[in-house]
Amino acid sequence: EAQVTQNPRYLITVTGKKLTVTCSQNMNHEYMSWYRQDPGLGLRQIYYSMNVEVTDKGDVPEGYKVSRKEKRNFPLILESPSPNQTSLYFCASSLAGRSEKLFFGSGTQLSVL
Amino acid sequence: QKEVEQNSGPLSVPEGAIASLNCTYSDRGSQSFFWYRQYSGKSPELIMSIYSNGDKEDGRFTAQLNKASQYVSLLIRDSQPSDSATYLCAVNEGDSNYQLIWGAGTKLIIKP
Numbered sequence: 001e002a003q004v005t006q007n008p009r010y011l012i013t014v015t016g017k018k019l020t021v022t023c024s025q026n027m028n029h030e031y032m033s034w035y036r037q038d039p040g041l042g043l044r045q046i047y048y049s050m051n052v053e054v055t056d057k058g059d060v061p062e063g064y065k066v067s068r069k070e071k072r073n074f075p076l077i078l079e080s081p082s083p084n085q086t087s088l089y090f091c092a093s094s095l096a097g098r099s100e101k102l103f104f105g106s107g108t109q110l111s112v113l
Numbered sequence: 114q115k116e117v118e119q120n121s122g123p124l125s126v127p128e129g130a131i132a133s134l135n136c137t138y139s140d141r142g143s144q145s146f147f148w149y150r151q152y153s154g155k156s157p158e159l160i161m162s163i164y165s166n167g168d169k170e171d172g173r174f175t176a177q178l179n180k181a182s183q184y185v186s187l188l189i190r191d192s193q194p195s196d197s198a199t200y201l202c203a204v205n206e207g208d209s210n211y212q213l214i215w216g217a218g219t220k221l222i223i224k225p
Binding site: 043044 | 117121145147149154155156157158159162201203211212213215216217218
C-alpha cells in the first residue's frame with residue numbers, strides 16, 4: 001500500500017530533551033516536506049527536500065533540523081524542544097518535486113512541557 | 114507576504130443543500146490551486162485541483178477559478194454529513210513548482 005509512515009503518533013516531552021520524529025514513504029517520491037499545524041494558522045512549512053541531500057528552509061524553520069540521507073526517509077529533529085513547538089506535525093511527499101498531490105502522514109501530536 | 118485567505122467558519126449547511134467554500138489569494142503568479150479536506154484528527158487529503166479559469170467538476174464537487182479576481186471556490190452538491198470537515202485551500206507560489214501557500218481552512222458542518 002502506498003503510504004507515508006510517520007512516528008510516533010503522540011509524543012509528550014519536556015523542554016530541552018532532544019527528539020526525532022520519523023517519516024518514511026514507499027512511493028519513490030522525490031519531494032518531501034514537514035509542516036506544523038496550529039489552530040487558526042493552517043499548515044506552515046518547516047523544511048522541505050527536493051531530493052537526497054537537498055533540503056531547504058520553509059516558513060518556520062527555527063528550532064528544527066532535517067536530513068535526507070535516503071530517498072524514502074526524512075526525519076524531523078528538535079534538538080532542544082520548547083513549549084512553543086507544541087503542535088500537530090505532518091510529513092508529506094509528492095512525485096518528481098511537484099507539489100500537485102501531497103500524500104500526508106497520519107500526523108504527530110507533540111506536547112512540550 | 115503571499116497569503117491565502119479563507120473564512121474560518123463554521124459554515125453550517127443542511128443535508129442535501131449546496132455548500133459553497135471560498136478562497137482568495139494574493140500571489141498573481143500562482144498557477145495551481147488545490148482543495149484538501151481534513152477530518153478532525155486526520156491528515157489532509159486532496160479532493161480537487163484546478164489550473165485554468167472556469168469550472169472543473171468531479172462527482173458532487175466543483176472547483177471554480179477566477180484568476181482575474183484571484184478567487185477560487187469549491188461547491189459541494191447534495192451535501193452529506195460525511196462532508197463535515199475542514200476544507201483547506203492551497204495555492205502554489207508563483208515562482209516555484211514546489212511550494213504551496215495554505216489557507217487556514219473553513220470548517221464545514223452538514224446538518225442532517
